[in-house]
Amino acid sequence: MNPFYSVTDKQDTRQAQRLNSTTIAVLTIYGLVVLMIFGSRLVSPSLGGISQLMNVLYLSSFLVICAFGQGLVILVRGLDLSVASMITLGGVLSTTFMQGTNEGLYFIIPGILLISALVGVISGLGVTHLSIPPFIMTMAMGLIVYSVCLGFTEGTPRGFPAPMLNAFMQNKVLGVALPILLMLVFILIFTILQSYSAFGRKLNAVGNNPDAANIAGIAVKRMTISAYAISAACSALAGVLLAAYANGATLRMGDDYLLPSIAAVVVGGSSILGGRGSFLGTVGGALLLTTLSSMLSALGVGQGWKTILEGIVILVALIMLREQIFTGLQSMLKKPN
Template sequence: MNQSYSTADKQDTRQAQRFSSTSIAVLTIYSLVVLMIFGSRLVSPSLGGLSQLMTVLYLSSFLVICAFGQGLVIMVRGLDLSVASMITLGGVLSTTFMQGTNEGLYFIIPGILLISALVGGISGFGITRLSIPPFIMTMAMGLIVYSVCLGFTEGTPRGFPAPILNAFMQSKVFGVALPILLMLILIVIFTTLQSYSAFGRKLNAVGNNPDAANIAGITVKRMTISAYAISAACSALAGVLLAAYANGATLRMGDDYLLPSIAAVVVGGSSILGGRGNFLGTVGGALLLTTLSSMLSALGVGQGWKTVLEGVVILVALLMLREQVFASLQSMFKRSS
């Protein structure tokens, strides 16, 4: 009996330590974002103001949506390399079907999301039922989707998004852009779904130990397929919004979001090995990457050096957010007290 109590106490202690390290990681990420925004004024007087903050929030909204789906896939020990192609699919389908009118808008967007979720479900099916590695399956599906978009558009996407979507992307309420408000609403929904719902807890269990989750009655394969379906739908939604933002679609519109969608999840404190995820940390990672990108663009840094500097910052952030660092800091504070 004492041994069972001891084991339970150890498990509670490990969970408390993990919660503590996750909380510290989230706070660290947001602190870095704040320091980077306000510290950028030292580099250029045009940076570091409220306008830059609003710009960062606006531009990060697309990455936040993509990173949520990517985070779910990573949580179940997977990886979605079809993000860029699914963004392109969402943008191409939205401009092609809408043709610059509002007619049928409320059927077109759900239809696009449903088609995209089906594509993601096929990826999940190949991974779970055919035992194809996630890296290979999602990369192959991404190539297929991109090729379909290329053939469908004959190399040049045509059409325009609905005027109501253009108005949405350009409108403000009390000085705050509507896409920022949409992002805040989605953050609440996504955080609840990932961290506080039965669905999120099941995904977490699958990522921690698939065999134990299966014994506990969780349909591991179905949960994994659903994660890939949601990821594809999120990427397509980002593509619809990007097309409305740019007033058109391009075949390479999703290229800038594949690696950042993975980096935002990992930098945000989630484990690339699965079983641990925190969407608020992912949001912080997306804000950090968007802030860095906007700063480098404002300074006129070339694309090559920009990529190098972004990689260095991501590497430094990952080193700072390692659990060993948090453990060392905790032990240091204990000794000093």
């Protein structure tokens, strides 16, 4: 018997089991979302309908966008704590540059994303070349960006988004809001990017074992920096859309998205230690968190109790989605009667 074949076979088996566990976790998350939405009608007749579903999809679009970038950073064993500041930066720059007109719109948005990506590159360089822990580097960059926004606006962001962006956030096609359609396109494109492209496979390899990835010829530092750049750009894009949704920017507009962006990734089945992640799972986590927040707000739950209940639900979801549970269930199902 060839010993190398035995080792390879065991590795393939473990990989298949991990894939099955990830798939089950993703399906479980979406099942919880459906159960929560339609089960909420038992709590209040005004909940559980199509209108609530559309509202959840609309509100979750902002979180989905910034959570994608956070998920890539977590995938390569990092953590991006500058999300809130980058959302604020995107919102402040969009209202400042647009000044309530459509002039130059198609140049302003790419410019904002480029500026934000450069901030992410600086974070990535600090992590990879200076060996600064990711949470410290990104927290420091977040403080710097927020301080720049504070000084630039003198405490009060001015200007308004372009009318075209306002119209985009309000208009519908066949009864479906355009931001929801944008989110669906975003999910399709970036699911392919993360799970089925060479770029996504390299990120997974870096997260699984950076040393092995380096030996295999993968530019580990470059891939890590790209994850931070994409995360910063995604957060800024969410800020641009939030400013258009609220018809203005504030300095604290990103505060409600930092922890949820991390929670959505982890609840969606990704490993906080890196090397395993699914964007579809992250989307499910974002939908779950948004659904829960929407339900509690509709029921008039105070902010304190709302935060407590959200924390409990996240904790329960994480316990339910532990890989050991799925492995145990698979073992039980395989046992002969």
